[in-house]
Amino acid sequence: MFYYEVFILGLNLRPLTYHSKTKLEIYSLVLAPLSKNTKQAIILKEVKKPKFQTLEILSICDEKFSNIQKTLAKFISYYYACNLGMVFKIFTPFKSSNFINHNFDKTPTLSPLQNKALNFVTEHKTSLVFGDTGSGKSEIYISLIVKELNLGKQVLFLMPEISLTPQMEKRLKEYFGDFVGVWHSKITPKKKQNLLKDFEDGKIKLIAGARSALFLPFTNLSLIVVDEEHDDSYKSATKPRYNARDLAIFLASKFDIKVVLGSATPSLTTYKKQPYFRLKGTFFKSSKEVIYDENETQISSKILKEIKACLENKNQAIVFLPTRANFKYKQCKKCGEIIKCPFCSVGMSVHKDKNALICHYCGYTTYQNASCDKCGGDTFEAKRMGTSEVLNALQKAFKEANIAKFDKDEITTQRKLTNLLKDFNDRKIDILVGTQMLSKGHDYHNVKLAVIMGIDTGLAYADFRAREKTLALCMQIAGRAGRVGNAKVLIQTKQADFFKSYLDKYDEFLEDETEFREDLYPPFTKILRVLISHKDEKIANEITQKCLEIIPKFKDIEVIGHGKAVIEYIASKFRYEILLRSHTYKNLVMLSHVLEKIPNVEVDMDAIFFS
Structure with missing residues (x-):
């Protein structure tokens, strides 16, 4: 008889001990009884016969995890302080893997500067393409992908989920045909099942996906492209709180995998840590007129005037603001x-x-x-x-115009996203009013005016990245206008000096931001957020004090601050937080594993969400 500690998939439980009549491999996927149910579980390690009675493992699953998946799962469990049962739940196992060789002949035509960028990223294991909007990053990605696929390898192309549109899929299929699979949360279970079968059979070699695509059963992966690497959607807000961009870089350090990051507004962390190629273009400076409106957030006469002129010239406009609803x-x-x-x-x-x-x-x-x-x-x-109120106001002001809303309230399915973007690019919609979704890399062909409202709220957040996030967002929205020909950008702000200083000088901003953060904030230090929540405020406070008593036992960790969270109360639970800083990650990781075991405590390494 053999005895094993196992983790039940998807449950935040300590390891449980079971027995088996046959010897099992570590990290095998099995079925195990739990209470009156049967659960999938992962074998952690073999142990001696315990003194208590154990239940028998029911069966070994046909599916298994690849070496890449096992290595990644162990790292997530360690670095983000999350048990393996919770971690392996987000991975997709496989039954078998086959490879079909195919030669891809079609490649983009590159400019001399794009060729230099291609050579640069080819020479580096991990690198950043710091390319202005419209500078041709996509052509570099595709050239790299063609090379790897022609070697019989697999490629992962990560991007924010909202960017995974049929428009993008169509572009990839122009080069790679049916060897492309698109993976994100909104595709149906049946489509996922069919895609996985084609992936295992070798019929799909290139996966374009949101962050969860990183956990597919790659067995011959050689290239990961992380587009819009600055985007916060790569960071999971729930357990395990991983960052897919950082996990891609980790895989490059452990396997023969190249990672290429891309952005017009890279995060300071990536800019300082990765070798980069600056792909400059004249797109922003030569084609955009920037207008500043210092009114409070409202539909001002200046905004109405610019939209009217835009519509009279038979052009389209986008209007951004950070708030949905009215x-x-x-x-x-x-x-x-x-x-x-x-x-x-x-x-x-x-x-x-x-x-x-x-x-x-x-x-x-x-x-x-x-x-x-x-x-x-x-x-x-x-x-x-909010967006609904602006929509109503513009519909009253421009009765002949077709105006649509682009936010979470309106775009509830992938089909709605597809139809809206198609209608906009087919010019059936004149004005698109939306939230951050407007900024996510969509290729609007005929937009000649971008109106940015309420942008100052981002600068006021209690977040060390507030300036970086706000400027990047502003530039990303501005970049949606004038893809072809001239355009105007109207920014409604009381902080015009900030935007005038940096709007077309992101390199300069990154250097100034470096001075602001040096020795205090990432990328120069590591941050750990500890969140305590409980329905009883007194107990929440007591748990916080208990955590504060434990922290001094670990060296080289500084308490930046502690107290009530920015949002003190969510879903009937009182919330407290402790923010910690260290110049190395190891002590923070050790501490996080101790704190994570305390009931009602959650830990978040490399935190980026602070509400």
Whole structure:
């Protein structure tokens, strides 16, 4: 009889001990009884016969994990302090793998500068293509992919999920035909099943996918391209809290895999840590006129004037603002109190189409005209205009124009995304009003005006990356206009000096930001966020104090700050946080494994979300 510790997949449990009549391989996938259910489990290690009675492993699964998957899972479990059962749950196992050789003849025509960039990334194991909008990064990626596929290898092309459009898929298929598979959260289980079969059979060699595509069963992977590497969507906000970009770089250090990162607005971390090729273009400077509007966030006369001129010239416009719904919150006119969600310490967003106030954190909805909890007043003022309100205002101002909304409330399926982008590029829509989704690398052919509203809110966040994120977002939205010919960008801001200094000088911004962060923040230090949450505020505070007592036992770790989280209360739980800093990751990792075992404590290595 053989005895094994196993982790149950998807459950945050300690290892459990089972027995088997046959010897099993470590990291084998098995079926094991748990309570009255049968669960998939992963074999952790063989152990001696325990003193207690054990249950028998029911069967060995046909599927298995590749060497790449096993190595990556172990690293995620270690670095992000998450048990292997939770980690292996996000991986897709495989039954077999085959390879079909095929020669790809079609390649893009590259300029001399693009050829230099191609040679640069070919010579480096990991590298960054720091390329302006419209400078031709995609052609470099495709040239690299052709080379690897012709060697019989597999390639992974990572991008933010919202960028995985049929438009992008069509472009890849022009070069790689049916050897391309697209993987993201919105494809149906049946499509995923068919794609996996074709992938295992060798019929698919190139996977274009969101961050979860990194966990597919690659057995012959030689190239990972991470487009828009600065994008926060590569970081998981739930357990395990990995960053797919960083995991790609880790794989390059362990296997014969090349990693190419790309962005027009790279993160400071990547800029400082990776060798880069600067692919400059005259696209931004030569084709854009930037207009500044110092009004408060509103549909100003300046905005209306520019949109009117744009429409009269038979052109299209995009309008960005960071808030969806009609307004961010309602405020009592009598005492200034904000109507908050009873389960979260956040203002409730105004949705006029539903005649409702909705919490965007827990989903709580109220349809009643609420009175002020503080003073009983019944007159309110709506604040922080959102996409729905701007849409309504523009529809009244431009009755003949076709105006559409592009945010999470509107785009709920992949089909809706596909149809909206197609209609916009077919010029059936004149103005697109949206949130950050507007910035995600979509190729708008006829946009001659980009209006950016509410951008100052990003600069006010309590986040060491606030300037970087806000400037990058502004540049990404501006980059959607004037893909062909001239265009205008109108930025509504009280911080015009900041944007004037850096809008077309991102290199200069990165150097100035380096001075600001040196010795204090990433990439010069490592950050660990510890989040404590509990329904009883007293207990949440006690757990926080317990964590603070443990921290000094670990060397070279500085407490940056601790106390109530920015959002103090979500889904009826009180939230406290501790922010830690160190110049090396090892002590933080050791500490995170200790703290993670405390109930109601979550740890986040290399945190980028601080709400």
